[in-house]
Amino acid sequence: MPALDNFFLIALPYLAVVICLVGSYYRIKTRPMTYSALSSQFLESKGLMWGSLPWHIGIITIIAAHFIAFLVPGLWQALLSNQTVLLFVEAAGLGLSLLCLFGLAALLLRRFTSEKVQSVTSQMDLVVLLVLLLQVALGAHIAVSLSWGALWSVGTTVPYLWSLLSFTPDLSMVQDLPLAVKAHIVLAWVLILLVPFSRLIHMFAVPLEYIGRPWQNVVWVSDRRKEAAPQAFVEGEARRYFVKGGLAAVFGLSLLSVGVFDKIFRFFFGPRLTAHQETELMTTRLSRLEATSSQRKLELERQENDYILVGSLAELNSERGKYFIDYTMMPALAFKTAEGLPLLISAKCTHLGCTVGADAVDGKILCPCHISYFSIDTGMPNADSPAKTPLPHLGWVLMDTRGNQLVSYSGKGAVKGTLSEAQRASARVYIAKAHQIG
Amino acid sequence: MDVRAQVSMVFHLDKCIGCHTCSIACKNVWTDRAGAEYMWWNNVETKPGTGFPTLWEDQNHYKGGWTWKAKGNGKGRLQLRSQNKFDSFIKLFYNPNQPGLEDYYEPWTYKYQDLFDAPEGDDQPTAIPISQITGEPMDINAGPNWDDDLSGSPLYAENDLNLDALSEEEREQLFEIERLSMMYLPRICNHCANPSCVASCPSGALYKRGEDGIVLIDQEICKGWRACVAACPYKKIYYNWKTGKSEKCILCYPKLETGQIPNCFHSCVGRIRYLGVLLYDADRVAEAMQVPDHALVESQRSVILNPFDQAVIEAAKASGISEEFLYAAQNSPVYKYVMDWKVALPLHIEYRTMPMLFYVPPLLPVMGKLENGIYEHKSEAFFSTLEKSRLPIKFLAKLFAAGNESQVEAAVRKLMAVRYYRRSVDMDDIDVVEISKVMREGKTTPKEADEIYALTAIPTIDQRFVLPPIQREEVIGGGHCSPEACKGCTGLGTPVAIERGP
Numbered sequence: 001m002p003a004l005d006n007f008f009l010i011a012l013p014y015l016a017v018v019i020c021l022v023g024s025y026y027r028i029k030t031r032p033m034t035y036s037a038l039s040s041q042f043l044e045s046k047g048l049m050w051g052s053l054p055w056h057i058g059i060i061t062i063i064a065a066h067f068i069a070f071l072v073p074g075l076w077q078a079l080l081s082n083q084t085v086l087l088f089v090e091a092a093g094l095g096l097s098l099l100c101l102f103g104l105a106a107l108l109l110r111r112f113t114s115e116k117v118q119s120v121t122s123q124m125d126l127v128v129l130l131v132l133l134l135q136v137a138l139g140a141h142i143a144v145s146l147s148w149g150a151l152w153s154v155g156t157t158v159p160y161l162w163s164l165l166s167f168t169p170d171l172s173m174v175q176d177l178p179l180a181v182k183a184h185i186v187l188a189w190v191l192i193l194l195v196p197f198s199r200l201i202h203m204f205a206v207p208l209e210y211i212g213r214p215w216q217n218v219v220w221v222s223d224r225r226k227e228a229a230p231q232a233f234v235e236g237e238a239r240r241y242f243v244k245g246g247l248a249a250v251f252g253l254s255l256l257s258v259g260v261f262d263k264i265f266r267f268f269f270g271p272r273l274t275a276h277q278e279t280e281l282m283t284t285r286l287s288r289l290e291a292t293s294s295q296r297k298l299e300l301e302r303q304e305n306d307y308i309l310v311g312s313l314a315e316l317n318s319e320r321g322k323y324f325i326d327y328t329m330m331p332a333l334a335f336k337t338a339e340g341l342p343l344l345i346s347a348k349c350t351h352l353g354c355t356v357g358a359d360a361v362d363g364k365i366l367c368p369c370h371i372s373y374f375s376i377d378t379g380m381p382n383a384d385s386p387a388k389t390p391l392p393h394l395g396w397v398l399m400d401t402r403g404n405q406l407v408s409y410s411g412k413g414a415v416k417g418t419l420s421e422a423q424r425a426s427a428r429v430y431i432a433k434a435h436q437i438g
Numbered sequence: 439m440d441v442r443a444q445v446s447m448v449f450h451l452d453k454c455i456g457c458h459t460c461s462i463a464c465k466n467v468w469t470d471r472a473g474a475e476y477m478w479w480n481n482v483e484t485k486p487g488t489g490f491p492t493l494w495e496d497q498n499h500y501k502g503g504w505t506w507k508a509k510g511n512g513k514g515r516l517q518l519r520s521q522n523k524f525d526s527f528i529k530l531f532y533n534p535n536q537p538g539l540e541d542y543y544e545p546w547t548y549k550y551q552d553l554f555d556a557p558e559g560d561d562q563p564t565a566i567p568i569s570q571i572t573g574e575p576m577d578i579n580a581g582p583n584w585d586d587d588l589s590g591s592p593l594y595a596e597n598d599l600n601l602d603a604l605s606e607e608e609r610e611q612l613f614e615i616e617r618l619s620m621m622y623l624p625r626i627c628n629h630c631a632n633p634s635c636v637a638s639c640p641s642g643a644l645y646k647r648g649e650d651g652i653v654l655i656d657q658e659i660c661k662g663w664r665a666c667v668a669a670c671p672y673k674k675i676y677y678n679w680k681t682g683k684s685e686k687c688i689l690c691y692p693k694l695e696t697g698q699i700p701n702c703f704h705s706c707v708g709r710i711r712y713l714g715v716l717l718y719d720a721d722r723v724a725e726a727m728q729v730p731d732h733a734l735v736e737s738q739r740s741v742i743l744n745p746f747d748q749a750v751i752e753a754a755k756a757s758g759i760s761e762e763f764l765y766a767a768q769n770s771p772v773y774k775y776v777m778d779w780k781v782a783l784p785l786h787i788e789y790r791t792m793p794m795l796f797y798v799p800p801l802l803p804v805m806g807k808l809e810n811g812i813y814e815h816k817s818e819a820f821f822s823t824l825e826k827s828r829l830p831i832k833f834l835a836k837l838f839a840a841g842n843e844s845q846v847e848a849a850v851r852k853l854m855a856v857r858y859y860r861r862s863v864d865m866d867d868i869d870v871v872e873i874s875k876v877m878r879e880g881k882t883t884p885k886e887a888d889e890i891y892a893l894t895a896i897p898t899i900d901q902r903f904v905l906p907p908i909q910r911e912e913v914i915g916g917g918h919c920s921p922e923a924c925k926g927c928t929g930l931g932t933p934v935a936i937e938r939g940p
């Protein structure tokens with residue numbers, strides 16, 4: 001099944017949308033005479049009224065609702081958090097789908113009964129009407145059998161669509177949906193796929209520009225007007241462009257305001273918590289605060305110690321550093337020098353602060369973020385590294401198991417004290433608070 | 439002042455013999471195609487009659503043209519009767535005002551092949567009529583000229599809406615069988631200056647050409663929403679059921695652009711048609727159409743500009759009108775009929791689209807008075823005929839002057855005066871005093887009467903059609919653009935396939 005799912009729910013959508021967009025563009029540009037609503041009202045009027053009006057009013061409202069849920073799921077959910085609204089939306093959805101079914105039935109009936117309409121009916125017309133009938137019937141079936149679709153879709157199909165849109169297809173939300181829902185989704189992609197090959201292309205022709213257009217439309221064929229009366233010509237043209245630009249701006253702004261309105265709406269009308277939920281929320285917040293504070297306490301405790309253990313001297317080596325956390329809560333690395341003494345170096349890259357890797361190759365450690373090599377002996381970065389300042393060395397103290405200081409190094413200057421072979425085996429490396437100051 | 443040129447037309451109805459040659463000349467060239475069989479960009483109607491499509495003048499039903507109601511401050515707003523900007527969207531899905539096939543007729547042909555293929559039998563094979571839409575056999579019960587020549591009875595004629603103006607008594611008189619009278623009304627698109635078809639098109643596919651005012655539908659932009667079919671009050675836009683796009687009279691612009699005369703004009707047997715340029719002030723059109731009905735004819739004339747006026751000439755040049763167009767405007771036969779003589783009137787100006795096709799009302803049914811089988815042409819009858827006219831002035835006024843009888847009367851009187859005057863010149867059988875009385879009554883002079891006579895009765899083809907050079911040459915010849923580069927904009931482009939979508 002996953003292979004099928006992948007094909008129908010991931011490959012098909014991309015295929016359908018690309019073919020729909022490219023195909024429609026190609027058809028509109030190269031075969032403009034086929035770009036028409038192909039009205040058959042002239043040949044048969046009454047049946048069309050009973051079919052086309054209910055069908056279009058129903059389907060356009062339903063598609064608009066699908067779009068709103070997809071575009072502003074937050075707002076949609078907030079709206080539906082109100083029981084009455086939810087009930088209304090569910091009832092309206094079902095009612096509209098029945099309206100669509102009625103319309104489709106009337107449209108099909110007239111396609112089959114009117115001889116005149118038949119003479120302009122293509123096979124594709126019938127395919128489209130039948131697929132639409134199936135699709136709307138599935139929708140109505142889902143509305144009845146799996147109620148509250150308006151709500152559950154926000155957590156299932158909407159994230160699925162967004163995952164497709166963001167090119168990170170994720171089927172986890174829809175995989176386990178009932179077959180009817182999956183079929184509804186797949187048929188939607190099939191319909192989109194059909195657009196350039198059928199009369200469905202008329203959807204792109206919605207003449208919104210009519211709202212703002214001046215009544216009259218004058219077209220100048222020659223350049224004469226432009227040359228002889230540039231003022232009048234430019235004014236006329238400017239008006240046409242202004243109307244077009246204005247419409248685009250209004251469309252953009254309304255999209256924007258839907259987004260803003262979403263926030264405002266949720267602020268004022270968003271879900272109200274019950275006392276129970278509110279308590280739960282506060283408890284969660286409290287437990288998070290507690291966790292933070294206990295961590296903070298631990299950090300402080302650590303910082304108050306005079307010494308912090310890094311590890312035993314024996315476990316250190318010169319190739320692979322041991323990570324530890326210093327007094328400033330920053331990462332650092334512990335190596336062993338050729339003389340068998342500890343070498344502690346900050347692991348916080350001096351470029352942008354990534355943690356430097358622990359492997360020393362030829363005595364150099366690498367910050368993987370932007371490839372800075374640092375010498376562990378001197379702390380100096382390579383000449384061509386993005387990091388320019390050296391990693392500082394840290395001071396350390398060697399102690400025996402009973403806590404007697406054997407050798408110490410303050411980070412600068414010379415190493416104080418010596419170490420016998422016997423002590424070497426059991427010595428432990430610490431960093432000292434004393435070395436931090438300054 | 440935004441001066442625009444308009445290629446406009448005059449149809450002299452006294453000369454129309456109702457032969458339909460014009461319709462055929464048009465059909466053979468432009469609408470002899472699948473989907474367009476039922477279209478008659480040019481049609482000739484008998485009046486009184488119901489016309490084509492049936493009762494097209496019934497705007498309560500078809501909702502064509504503009505409406506205007508005077509507001510308190512004297513100004514109102516022109517509104518499309520068929521739709522506003524918002525309900526136009528609902529009407530995309532189903533347009534309640536769109537005429538259907540049954541309002542025109544179902545186009546048919548005959549199954550001629552049967553004449554050859556029919557098996558041997560007792561009867562002669564016949565070619566039965568078949569529908570050009572379904573290809574199935576059909577009964578013919580309507581046609582584009584079903585009530586031509588009154589169809590032998592007043593059955594159809596009685597339904598003519600323009601008879602509403604008449605009283606019951608007048609109607610009875612009109613339909614007295616011995617008196618029954620009729621006239622022909624050839625109609626093409628009026629290429630209106632305030633076209634409601636253009637205003638109604640949701641896609642903006644309809645446009646008026648700036649240079650010559652021809653109203654066209656861009657077939658590539660048209661989406662078949664059919665708003666224009668409803669909005670044109672003259673029903674001169676036809677929906678092509680095959681291509682799913684609307685079509686209309688194109689005033690044979692490809693012919694005009696090559697210096698030829700449009701088909702219906704050129705072929706007209708009665709030579710009733712005149713074509714010439716009018717200049718008008720585009721800024722004032724909408725305003726001029728916002729006056730009460732009875733003032734509309736005068737208001738339209740006030741927008742038409744005198745091409746000899748120096749100020750108009752200056753303004754025309756500033757608006758981009760070429761010398762050649764100006765010259766054509768100064769020699770325009772249309773200007774003479776409409777503005778100088780005021781005998782040509784617009785059809786149904788109350789639709790307020792400002793039609794640019796004008797009709798000289800017919801005289802014969804007005805003055806002809808059958809007494810003992812003889813038409814009355816005596817001058818004593820002059821002052822009484824208008825009242826006694828067979829086709830009531832009221833009826834003509836409904837057609838040509840939005841009900842303003844004085845406009846029609848003035849035109850008819852002048853035409854009659856010309857007739858009496860010319861008769862006296864040719865036959866010398868009318869008293870001079872009598873003639874001068876008639877001339878005064880007709881508000882004309884011998885000079886003007888001679889001019890009217892010359893342009894009406896004995897014009898040459900160059901006087902009837904004063905064509906301006908239209909822009910194709912201008913665009914190509916102007917040197918702005920080589921023919922190759924300008925193929926599209928000069929109408930020479932690669933044609934797109936005329937095909938129906940899947």
Ligand code: HEM
Pocket residue numbers: 037038039040041048052056059060063107108111128129132199200202203204206207530531532662663
């Ligand atoms: C977006 C706005 C839309 C507009 C303006 C529009 C307009 C039209 C028009 C004018 C017709 C021709 C009706 C006639 O025969 O006179 C039509 C037919 C049709 N439309 Fe739409 N439509 C729209 C959206 C849709 C949508 C979203 C769908 C389906 C998803 C759709 C499906 C159909 C179908 C199937 C027909 C053919 C009906 C028949 O059998 O005759 N339309 N539409």
Ligand code: SF4
Pocket residue numbers: 626627628629630633634635636653669670671672673674675686791
């Ligand atoms: S007569 Fe011609 S220009 Fe006028 S409204 Fe009708 S189609 Fe348009």
Ligand code: SF4
Pocket residue numbers: 453454455456457458459460461482622624705706707708709710
């Ligand atoms: S061709 Fe001329 S005379 Fe004949 S019907 Fe047409 S307009 Fe009238």
Ligand code: FES
Pocket residue numbers: 349350351352353354367368369370371372386387
């Ligand atoms: S942060 Fe280490 S190289 Fe940029």
